Amino acid sequence: DAKTTQPTSMDCAEGRAANLPCNHSTISGNEYVYWYRQIHSQGPQYIIHGLKNNETNEMASLIITEDRKSSTLILPHATLRDTAVYYCIVRGYSWGKLQFGAGTQVVVTP
């Protein structure tokens, strides 16, 4: 599985869009980009995933660059409940290890 690089932390104002970057320059052709988040003392929560195309669901949007070496998770209207650690993960079809890394601590402020 490809390694990912994320900023350690970022702040966002409530009601504004939060843009979370992730670098995965060693991604291979069959590897998906997944985003999870973990709110304090809870289990990780799936947000969104994609392969090549941009994706959107009720929680967020995922923008993947054309060369697939980086991606951005967009929370369109951040709320206080979006304060969490956000993990960007790259993995392929093989089972392998789901390496979560350290993630980005996002703090949404009023």
Next chain:
Amino acid sequence: NAGVTQTPKFQVLKTGQSMTLQCAQDMNHEYMSWYRQDPGMGLRLIHYSVGAGITDQGEVPNGYNVSRSTTEDFPLRLLSAAPSQTSVYFCASRQGEAQPQHFGDGTRLSIL
């Protein structure tokens, strides 16, 4: 729909004791796995299963056993608890190869 259910939520053990962490899912998922999360760190894979009767080791399997007799249940056994196994344990399941994982709320285990 309960999703992934883990019990107990909290447990304190003495060194050398054994115990079983329970995990059950009601989504008919074939794939299940166990992770541990230490403070300030990401999740590390302990054991996983791709179906009933099939299990394999992950990144940190030593000191843990698993079995998968049914699709729904995937218990994790600590054979002889050690302080180094103090951690938060998460169970997860997923439907297929490229499908996202669904996690339980974890078991917080302290070993004295």
